[in-house]
Amino acid sequence: MEKISRRQFLGMSTKAGAATLFTGIFAPTATSLFGLAGVAEAATKRVDPFTFAILTDAHLYDIKDHKFDDILRKGVADVNSMRPRPDFLLYAGDLGQSGKKAELLKGKKILDQLKMPYKIIPGEHDYYLDMGKAWRGLFGDEHWSFNHKGVHFIGMNSILVPDFWTLKGLTPRERMGMMEELECHQCGAWGVGEKQLEWLARDVKNVSPDTPVVIMTHSPLWDYYPRWNFQTYDAPQIRETLRKFDKVIAIHGHVHQVVYNEIGNIRSSGLLSTSWPWPYPPVKLDYPQIKQRRSDPGDFEDGLGAADLALNSDFDAIIHWREFSDLLPANIKNGLKI
Amino acid sequence: MNNTHMKRICICSGLSLVGALFALGIAQAKPPRSEAQAAQERAALFTAVAKGDALWHSPKLGTNGLACANCHPDGSATNVHTWPKFQTNLGKVGTLREMINWCIAVPMQGKVLEYDSNEMVAMEAYATYAHRGIAIDLGKDEQHGGVPVKSGPGYPRF
Numbered sequence: 023m024e025k026i027s028r029r030q031f032l033g034m035s036t037k038a039g040a041a042t043l044f045t046g047i048f049a050p051t052a053t054s055l056f057g058l059a060g061v062a063e064a065a066t067k068r069v070d071p072f073t074f075a076i077l078t079d080a081h082l083y084d085i086k087d088h089k090f091d092d093i094l095r096k097g098v099a100d101v102n103s104m105r106p107r108p109d110f111l112l113y114a115g116d117l118g119q120s121g122k123k124a125e126l127l128k129g130k131k132i133l134d135q136l137k138m139p140y141k142i143i144p145g146e147h148d149y150y151l152d153m154g155k156a157w158r159g160l161f162g163d164e165h166w167s168f169n170h171k172g173v174h175f176i177g178m179n180s181i182l183v184p185d186f187w188t189l190k191g192l193t194p195r196e197r198m199g200m201m202e203e204l205e206c207h208q209c210g211a212w213g214v215g216e217k218q219l220e221w222l223a224r225d226v227k228n229v230s231p232d233t234p235v236v237i238m239t240h241s242p243l244w245d246y247y248p249r250w251n252f253q254t255y256d257a258p259q260i261r262e263t264l265r266k267f268d269k270v271i272a273i274h275g276h277v278h279q280v281v282y283n284e285i286g287n288i289r290s291s292g293l294l295s296t297s298w299p300w301p302y303p304p305v306k307l308d309y310p311q312i313k314q315r316r317s318d319p320g321d322f323e324d325g326l327g328a329a330d331l332a333l334n335s336d337f338d339a340i341i342h343w344r345e346f347s348d349l350l351p352a353n354i355k356n357g358l359k360i
Numbered sequence: 361m362n363n364t365h366m367k368r369i370c371i372c373s374g375l376s377l378v379g380a381l382f383a384l385g386i387a388q389a390k391p392p393r394s395e396a397q398a399a400q401e402r403a404a405l406f407t408a409v410a411k412g413d414a415l416w417h418s419p420k421l422g423t424n425g426l427a428c429a430n431c432h433p434d435g436s437a438t439n440v441h442t443w444p445k446f447q448t449n450l451g452k453v454g455t456l457r458e459m460i461n462w463c464i465a466v467p468m469q470g471k472v473l474e475y476d477s478n479e480m481v482a483m484e485a486y487a488t489y490a491h492r493g494i495a496i497d498l499g500k501d502e503q504h505g506g507v508p509v510k511s512g513p514g515y516p517r518f
Contacts, residue, residue: 081430083424083425085424085425088424088425089424119425120425203417203429203433204429204433205429205433205434205509207512207513208513249434249508249509250433250434297430298430298431299431300431300433300436301432301436301437301503301504301505302503302505303436303505304436304504304505304506304507304508305505305508316502316503318448318449319431319449319462319463319467320448320449320466322467
């Protein structure tokens, strides 16, 4: 199958303007190419059925031949092997571990092996060494939206915290080091912040309520376990902005596990990483039956994987968690209808 | 007075003495710790827990950047209340300390600790602290998230 063209992928109308050359990811100006009018025109209720793939949380280290490099390569190979081929891939953050440009470059080189375009958002591990500078240089905007075959896709940066470093006089490396700890005691709760909330409100203002919407963030848009930032503090505002839609599919990285939740019109799915699995935190799950098996520490690929989402014409969707080892119980082995 | 009578007197006297000692609350073999001593001992324990926390989050135990906390935030999924148990990757009934060393040696590609080293004891103290109050259940096959932790620097954290 040929690579999908940028124009086809973006679902742009001809008047949406001059498309720049497609280079594996969207150019930094992709968001601005749309404009609100483009969003409103492209969105329709019916979906032209398609599949897209998801990878997340590679946590690449700036160490030669690190084992996580190969696991991300395995994820890319898995996505490339999917039939029908996914139209594109979404990457849900934490491509690197310590925010180093070398990590992100290594990750980009591997992701560039994808046989379809991809769109990416930052995670905290990509970000807090230089406040996203290297990441933006490689991947462009931290938040974006586009339309594809009738679906409005949104990506946002959900890992922003208030400044905890200036008063403490922390170096960028120290700041990053603290953020690298999942259970950082002084880093604060993550969110998207006011500017992105305003952007989101503008972005969906003219999108009709019957438009299928998919939103990707690094952290969940619900209070799962705030202690580990399995949350986004301004998720209630995001949910309010998206409330007008009939149905919203949310996907998120960060949790390194299969998890599912529904709040109002939003159906959220957590994703497997390609680095390490995390245990379920000490809270009650709303959907305890949608859970991966405990992973075997002796098997470095256990608890890891990719995912795909198949959308039909009515915006019924099936998410497949594609585990690298035998991880999923029978009830979700063949996908979950969402 | 015959021997039997003497024995009775002795036994009765002995029991009375024991009873009296219990009543006075001085039946311990040694005097109780003072509050200052207890505080010192408790501080020593939490110093070990804090040291274990630091080690737990340090990539220096390994050689590939990974720390214990990468996979075990807040000491979760160490399941300290289930050890010793048969652990597949150890291939035998092993201890938590053996599992800690396995993680250092294999996924983290580091140098194992002496089993009775201060570092190992501190790591065990940290992981155990993260599971305080959870009932011991030897060999239970479960993955436990540990005790929900209140954020903030220092110990104890309740």
